[in-house]
Amino acid sequence: MAYLSKDLSVLAYANGFTLWHYATTDAAATVDTNGYFSPAADMLRTGDIIIANLETAGTQKAGLFFVRQAGSGSVDVADMTQLGATNTD
Numbered sequence: 488m489a490y491l492s493k494d495l496s497v498l499a500y501a502n503g504f505t506l507w508h509y510a511t512t513d514a515a516a517t518v519d520t521n522g523y524f525s526p527a528a529d530m531l532r533t534g535d536i537i538i539a540n541l542e543t544a545g546t547q548k549a550g551l552f553f554v555r556q557a558g559s560g561s562v563d564v565a566d567m568t569q570l571g572a573t574n575t576d
Contacts, residue, residue, distance in 0.1 A: 488513050490526050498538070505530075507537040509552075512544040515567040518552065524562035531557040537564065 488511065499506040511518065518524075518541060524531060531537075537552040550567035557563075 488517070490523050492526065495524075495527055495530075495537075503532070503534075505532065505535045507531070507535060508539075509537050510540040510543055513541060515539075515541050515548060515550060515569070519564060519566050521563045522561060524554075524557075524564060525560060528557055528560045528562050531562050533557050539567065541567075 491511070494511055495507055495509045497505055498508050509518075518539065524537075531554050533554055533556055535554040535557070537554065539550055539552055541548045541550065548569060549571055550569040552564040552567055555563045555565050
């Protein structure tokens with residue numbers, strides 16, 4: 488699948504930083520592809536963080552993406568830092 492603008496929303500904004508939420512059926516490796524978020528280059532800024540719910544049609548995952556570069560119509564995010572990967576109970 489591809490980036491869908493309807494699935495990206497602002498959670499908080501302060502001092503030039505935005506915390507985003509994004510939900511998709513895509514896998515983390517797909518979302519991490521350089522340019523996946525490029526259609527949102529006019530909204531995302533270097534240093535923003537995206538909380539993501541991934542693989543929403545299957546075994547869901549959640550994680551954080553750090554926006555490494557945004558501008559000139561291109562966006563690159565760092566590899567996802569997964570949340571809740573282990574459950575020891």
